[in-house]
Amino acid sequence: MSKNSEYLIERENKQYEVIIGLEVHAQVTSESKLFSQSSTKFGAEPNTQVSLVDAAFPGMLPVINEFCIEQAIKTGIGLKAKINKKSVFDRKNYFYADLPQGYQISQYKYPIVGEGKVILDMPNGQKEIGIERLHLEQDAGKSIHDIDPNNTLVDLNRSGVALMEIVSKPDLRSPDEVNVYIKKLRSIMRYLGTCDGNMQEGSLRADVNVSVRLKGEIEFGTRCEIKNVNSIKFMQMAIISEANRQIDLLEDGKEIDQETRLFDTKRNETRSMRSKEDAHDYRYFPDPDLLPLEISQELIEKIKSDIPELPDEKKKRFIDKFNLSPYEATILVSDIETSNFFEEVIKNSDVKLATNWITGELFAVLNEKNLEISQSPVSAKNLSKLINLIKDGTISGKIAKTVFEQMIDGDQDPLIIVKEKGLKQESDPKAIEELINKVIKNNSDKVAEYKSGKDKLFGFFVGQAMKESKGKGNPQLINKILKEKLNG
């Protein structure tokens, strides 16, 4: 990466580098929970998706949901990571009202997935972020403190839902990289169908580890962990605020305490949750209710064979096969829905035009209306029809924009719009010649000026001819015939 793109925080001739590592908690896409058959559907009435196992009734035992295991393996493969053939579920012991067992079943020493990597496309080129591990664990329930003035209410619907904790190496160096990293991770998991990445519903959250050091230093500084941040924007704000807090301490000659902090989004600052001394002793030990998890090579191979084309590979294909620029390809593959939409459109239409229309007009509309591409008001089928109308000269690009604006309203068929509104482009050379003759006749003075060397007037004639055609004249044809007439 070039010098000027480095993210550094400056203080009196000193430059500080920010070191960031993320522990992302991604909810596994699965109908049922990690160790019970309760539904995981979001938004149900409180405590309606709770089995005896989830509520930790006496004598209830966890039974592994094998689908969740496969999802974790799949994600591991997507992260180009090592799949551990033997892993162990441990109990992480602590008391809380929304933790019915009094322990969370997680993986501590032996996670299901080992080291991997994620490639970031940054403006100045690619950067590789190391993945330390991925492990499976249960989510806790939810404590609700603000409904009843005297009691805390507990909703166990989330209790036992499968999470993947994806731990990055401390390779991230800026809020921008964090943004791209989270989006890339989400993109990979959405391609794989292993996590829907919906941050509003809490399907993706992160603990953010931040430390700072003077530029050029090799040793890491003391880090603080900011717990449970649930949007990219807040992660970025938290990092900036926490890094500055740490730098202020160092500048004052003070030490940074290793501690767990919380980000207060209203005040835009982090505050201490517990110090290292107060850190919980979770008394991890292997859960005796579950045997060590053994994964066969056959299962890994089977899952591998089901892995769809992932963003990095798709990007390469788009560049190689469709001659897209890396920038265009990056945009189109960033989300599986977008790339699917693109591929659907280009099945029957021109790639270059499709790229421009999707990344241009369509994205503009989606942004304006705050829609996902899956909710696009214009279907891939109709967009490809529109592109074909441009390509075969039925309408001009300019008319196409008018047509597109109408298509948005209820995904109308562009063929019908063009027909009903009579927007078909005039591409009959005879008709064009006729209207050009008319323009030349009505502007004989300008013709004389043009012929005497005022070349700039050519645009004027094009405009007049277009106007005469009520905007429907084929621009290429107008150009061609005008040139012949005026220069001939």
Added chain:
Amino acid sequence: MSDITSQSLFELTSNIKEKKLSSEEITKAFIYRAEKSKKLNVYVTDNFERAIDQSKKFDSNPNLDLKLPGIPIAVKDLFCTNGVRTTAGSKILNNFVPTYESTVTQNLWSQGAILLGKLNCDEFAMGSSNETSFFGNVQNPVGENLVPGGSSGGSSAAVAANLTPVTIGTDTGGSIRQPASFTGTVGLKPTYGSCSRYGIVAFASSLDQAGPMTKNVRDCSMLLEVISSFDQKDSTSIDYKRNYYSKELSKDIKGKKIGIPKEYRVDNMPDEIEQLWKNGISYAKDCGAEIIDISLPHTNYALPTYYIVAPAEASSNLARYDGVKYGFRSTGQNLIEMYEKTRSEGFGDEVKRRIMIGTYVLSSGYYDAYYLKAQKVRQLIKKDFDDAFSKVDAILTPSTPSSAFKIGEKTNDPVSMYLNDIFTVPINLAGLPGISIPAGKDKNNYPLGLQVIGKPFDEQNILNISYALEDKINFKNDISDWWLSE
């Protein structure tokens, strides 16, 4: 026909199948005797009314193909029973009524058995004398103010006192075999993974096993056949072909190699235990078995290992009893205070002691020295048995280092109480099947038991050896019914 309640399970099922007795007659006979036996304090919760209804229902349309046709059975109060209070002997579950049934008890009802009630036990199965129960001591029918053993003390007393034809207990470190030994009854702990743990209040998950407690070996084989099953709801349940234990029961043990481990001759073991063991060996020889001296070198480490592993698991398993979801709840100004008061008031001393031991051995900084080391030693103990079983078919030892002791005698000395499990815990640590059969009496005329230990899943073999020994020993448990009220 002898008195109904003194009949074995085999006799009762035969009488029902031959229509000599009805389920109602049998059920009422046991209930009648229970009403006069309150002094023993075996029941925590009775189910008498419902049991009579169910027996009538059975008689109205009897299915005589079942293995336990209309047989009333009381079970240890550690098994969750749908709609019937389940306390685990603890105040913290004093008011807990499950909405579900444990797999093992479900297996009983599916074969026609009827629930008589829930039997007293040590709190969360932690104890060797039934003295830690919130519901009070159980009297051993063998003699007044004697403990019935533990933790399945209500169960052993109920079988010995003819208050249930058979019962089921659970055994984490000897909780079936030791009380069987103390009451002159038969108790079998199956191979870990044979009987489902689903719906059994957990003590130490890697050690807990349910098993039959009966008057004799044949009944034991009949009951094991019913309760042992593969269960997908328990991830540690093992799917293997189980024997028809009662059909395959045989006294022919000619040529069987029986190992005698030298390490089980512990210091200060009473002579009468030594003599009992010798007698057992000579009976085995009489039956045509070959006696082989073996060594289980890590035996000495079994008890300390057990008292790290079991409390560690228990400290975590009992975390769910926090007053939030079910069971006893005390009041507090905040969550932490509520937890502290609920658990301080809800648990008894022995349970608290083990939670503290378990919490300590799992703490960071101590984990490697205690828990991890204990797990390694556990592997060595297991390997001792693997090595021994390459030479022998079964192992014969005493069940306990002493006979039943007086109530209160050891309550202030936990370590001496723990020593009671010295011969039984290695078997749990190794996950093996073990059975205790009555084999003789001490100078006070209190019963003593011998233990037969088998290879994994070799329950049939230890049942057969026990069956043969039982015949030679010809044990008679002369119990005077001293506790009966008018």
